[in-house]
Amino acid sequence: MTTETTETTGTGRTALPAPPSSPFRAWVAERLFRHAARDLPVTVSFPDGATIGRGGPQLRVVRPSAFFHRLGTQANIGFGEAHMAGDWCSPDPAAVLTPFAARMATLVPAPLQAFRRWVDARRPATELNTPDGALENVHRHYDLSNELFETFLDESMTYSAAWFEPGDDLAAAQLRKIDGILDYAGVAAGSRVLEIGTGWGALAIRAALRGATVTSLTISVAQKKLAEERVAAAGLADRVTVELLDYRAATGTYDAVVSVEMIEAVGAEFWPEYFATLARLLAPGGRIGLQAITMPHDRLLATRHSHNWIQKYIFPGGLLPSVPVIEEQAAQAGLSIERRRGLGPHYARTLAQWRTRFGTARDRVAALGFDEVFERLWEFYLAYSEAGFRSRYLDVWQFGLRSTG
Template identity: 35%
Template sequence: MRFLPHLLKRFVHKGRLVVIEPSGSRVYFGSGEDGPEVVMRLHDDKLDRELFLNPELVAAEAYMDGRLTFEDGSTVYDFLYLFSINRRGLASHPVQQALRRGWRALKRWHQSNPLGRAATNAQSHYDHPPEFYALWLDSRMIYSCAYFPTPDASLEEAQEAKLRHIAAKLKLEPGMRVAEIGSGWGALAIYLAKLGVEVTAINVATEQLAESRKRAQAAGVADRITFFERDYRELTGTFDRVVSVGMMEHVGVNHFDDYFNTIKRLLAPGGFAMIHAIGRMSPPGTTGPFIRKYIFPGGYVPAMSEVFASLERVGLWTGDCEILRLHYYWTIRHWRLNFEAKRPEVVAMMGERFARMWEFYLAAVELGFLHGSNMVYQLLLSNERDDVPVIRDFIVDEERALAAR
């Protein structure tokens, strides 16, 4: 290896990375202390230069293609764990700093989600067969951060608690009109409809909408939910409540004002909105190249400064803000372990390369919520300062009432 050692010597301080070259010789990096030992084999000489120039993308692609594998009991999760505890060392390398400057310069282009392209980007991730997601999600197929009353709660319990937590914040009354922006497989719409409200739910993923309609019918609430295949900017009417879970990550930094202006326009007098999305506690950044290319094209996790700057420009009041710090780490850990248990079924359904891609994705994002800057925020937004109750005790009161039901 000519190039990669220049990077790895600066990068790996905690734990140890053992690289097996195509020739079979082993090269060691790191102290071996305060972290795992990971054994990685490179299967062709080109990886030396390719990994040096763009490690975050090339490591994923090489693992997907079988050009990079792990041995002696090491896994891709172990490798990404080692990466996550040494990430500052990687960011300090001049080549990586140049890469990041380039990504920042292209940030607005990468996150351009005009009408049409936004749907294509979302469909590339969400329009896999529902049977694939059913292998490793909870029974409701909720694909967003759960709410763990305790860290050892089951995934089913935590997702039920999340629905209850959101419904409590919405402070619903029977007969209210609720708009849901980004409805997934319909779990939240079904939960809210059972509370006696009328839900208009929009999504741009065709497969998700078809499954949502089936689930609403089976739950006996199809008459109280209208599902539309529609971009958020195309939704019309006014609503007592607007709720959006796991959607703002797909909006793109160019369109934050469009998103919040849509919410502002949809709210009836006295109404308010509940937004649940992934954010970062660090300054504005970029989307990593692997996630951007293979998982969430057009996606971006905003810094809170970007979120609140947009709210200031649009003129919405923030009535409440809650930060969920470890809840998504616990959620994705459940998903990853479920995925591992069902890996043979995933391969049979989607192929080996796809399974490796999703292994890499789930491990990377799990560790981003453990060692990185990612978290989840929930906001209550309104047009007037007192549309949201001015004392937040109502959230606990509503939550307890829903649990008692």
Template identity: 40%
Template sequence: MRALARMLEPFLEKGRLTIIDAQNTRYELGGRAPGPEAVIRFHDRWLPMKLMWDPELKGAEAYMDGRLTLEEGTHVNDLVSVFTVNRGPLNATPLQKMLWSFKEGHTRKKQRLNLHRNKAQVRHHYDLNTDLYRLFLDDGLNYSCAYYRSPEDTLEQAQAAKLDHLIAKLDLKPGMEVLEIGGGWGSLAIRIAQAGAKVKVLNVSPEQIKIAEQRVAALGLQNSVEFICKDYNEFHGQFDRIISVGMMEHVGIGNFEAYFAKVKECLTPTGYAVIHSIGRYTPPGTTGPFLLKYIFPGGYVPALSEVFAATEKQDLWVCDAEILRLHYYYTLRDWRRRFEANWDKAKALYDERFCRMWQLYLGACEVGFREGSTMVVQLLVSRERDAVPIIRDFITDNERQMQAIESDSNRSQSA
């Protein structure tokens, strides 16, 4: 334990971490500058040795297994925050930094995906029991960053606003044909169809497609929405609009140019695409080992430099770029709170270890969007420079028009 304490001490420049080891010895680490604080207890005398080699993954697994627990007054977000606000690798010596750099390069190489692996890895996450997602998502099962006009908005309000914002950016006209890449449980496709357009939805998750088709049928929109169980690389066609929400994170390192090549191929000359994705403002990196192993195998959040390098190579115009800095933090905050409130129901679906894993996933991502390098980017990309209106006022105008229609509808229903 003393060796682990010596490794952590110089790293913890902000905040404080208190560790109570398996022999009940207390170690107070950090405290040199203000920051988050956490108190944890080890129940495995060999855990400190394991943490020295791979602190993030072994620490996560120890929490999942109950070999690392939080003392009263500490939430898992507090523990994650201690490590998030202290930047850089834990290892401090030049040799260890060199080894960390080599390991990161090796991880990036391993994360390059082929088509077969990508399908299986996406299904690992999205083919879980839909009842699990119902425990913490809104009624529309929107599983991507919401759009908070105020931090106090409810999750339902923010997800509805997100759909409005995306539909406004699509600037749909009746009779348009739309391709959605990665359709989730169908909420966006339903809104596109309700706007008078026809939409084909690509999704590699049979579980999601089944639910989405049921929702579309219940609304009588079968003639306007078609779900196709294919990866984007397997599909061909041309569309007036393309929209991709929360999909680019699953493309994988080294595949962004191919992704935008497919977007370009599937656009009509006068069409454009709306791309909504998590991004990082820092240089390219890797996915954390916990998320990579347990949550999103093959997933990778691209740096903006990687995204724009890919659009440049495909000779695509980036006609608009909007950065949502805190919206996903608020979204994950609400998801995590709802999940924790439904802990027993989630445990009945899976088990205690799964609940701890899911809580850690939601909490770590929440902290990452509050204190780390991640944000959300929405791009409008086109083949031609004049495919998108020359000023972005059309987005606000479309949103206000939708809000006015909704307000009139609500008044007529309450009358």
């Protein structure tokens, strides 16, 4: 574990940097961590038998020196890498991370917040979501392996928040979510629909079953291939066209434009162009259905230039908007938000089910060529995300928009 490469290779082996050496930063990190954890409803244990915290879900520090060196030199990134390396573990990582997520803004004492610029990594210029940059960023996540995603998604292959009602299993809750966003966009028989962000075709299929004609855009080669296979298997190839095309290059006019959890991959620099594109492609009287993961506005302002673990390992170039940003950008593009619903708790439940499914599919994941470091990476990703929604630090919204023109 000495290489600086952090991508999953073609053989599924995940390279992980060795813990950097910085005794002073490790010393500071240890004291800050102990100070934060002592008042949280968690139990942090160390190899010498010592524990801190007020009791609750367990976080076991396996290798304290490596853990605090990673934390001290790379903060959020180091904490995630420490889990990947096995420097800490937990029988229920989502539960133990939730109290930390709930206090995200205050874990570091206010007087030390000013030092963020010297501690937090800065976002690499190479991850800017230009058309070429977006193509590379998407490739690093969505083209990992369709079979990998099949290990934890339901049969609809839907990779976004579900919407549960009593009696729903995950597949039914995903279809409920899709129907909700299609309803916001007014999709019906005869509708011309543009989908920005294909996924693996579930929404396009659902819209076509309503009698709509769908053009779906993706820049993931792997997703396009499987989505087209699924569309054909559903007997809907005459109603659905999947194009390998950046949203900025889209042309035409559509009665409905839908985009589910794609805005998170746009980047702040391109938010105005994204909303202007939605408005440009919308026919008079048409509607937009937008689903977006959001973070608190103050945290967005504090961290928008930082580079975190999720961006480094899961969604390069990604940035969550806030609700005020969506409202502002929509208004500037001449769009009004007419309807909205929050599904944050439903996302926590969705992620919990994904994490359980992934955990029971470890043999299959290994058979696909992914190593133990990758498995711990993916476990941390799902648990970290679940904790964000459980704590309400993160939320997810469906918006129904119209043109104000």
